[in-house]
Amino acid sequence: MNQEELDAARNALLEMRRQVLQEANVSLNAYREMGQENLPDISDVSANAANRNVLLNLSENLRQKLRDIDAALERIDQGEYGVCASCEEEISPERMRVRPFSRYCIECKTEIEKFGE
Numbered sequence: 038m039n040q041e042e043l044d045a046a047r048n049a050l051l052e053m054r055r056q057v058l059q060e061a062n063v064s065l066n067a068y069r070e071m072g073q074e075n076l077p078d079i080s081d082v083s084a085n086a087a088n089r090n091v092l093l094n095l096s097e098n099l100r101q102k103l104r105d106i107d108a109a110l111e112r113i114d115q116g117e118y119g120v121c122a123s124c125e126e127e128i129s130p131e132r133m134r135v136r137p138f139s140r141y142c143i144e145c146k147t148e149i150e151k152f153g154e
């Protein structure tokens with residue numbers, strides 16, 4: 038992937054994250070303050086009531102989406118974006134456009150869904 042495609046992907050991911058947070062009525066600041074490591078488990082966040090409210094507003098589905106998006110943004114920074122996490126082949130550009138947070142090429146994804154990760 039060239040720099041231009043990476044920039045486009047990053048913008049698409051940031052826009053997606055903005056929409057997810059908007060859908061959940063969560064401000065980006067609140068989300069950032071909360072920190073990614075607090076996202077997976079509501080029970081871990083007991084001290085900070087504001088953060089707990091943020092989490093409660095997020096359905097499991099939305100939280101999963103945010104994790105996927107953040108992970109994809111991280112892969113852009115690490116130069117691993119667009120490369121299958123399983124076979125290390127480049128993921129097809131069409132697939133990355135439809136699902137910019139894809140971690141696996143379509144072949145590996147199909148295998149994983151059949152047999153589990």
Ligand SMILES: [Zn+2]
Pocket residue numbers: 121122123124125126141142143144145146
């Ligand atoms: Zn693959």
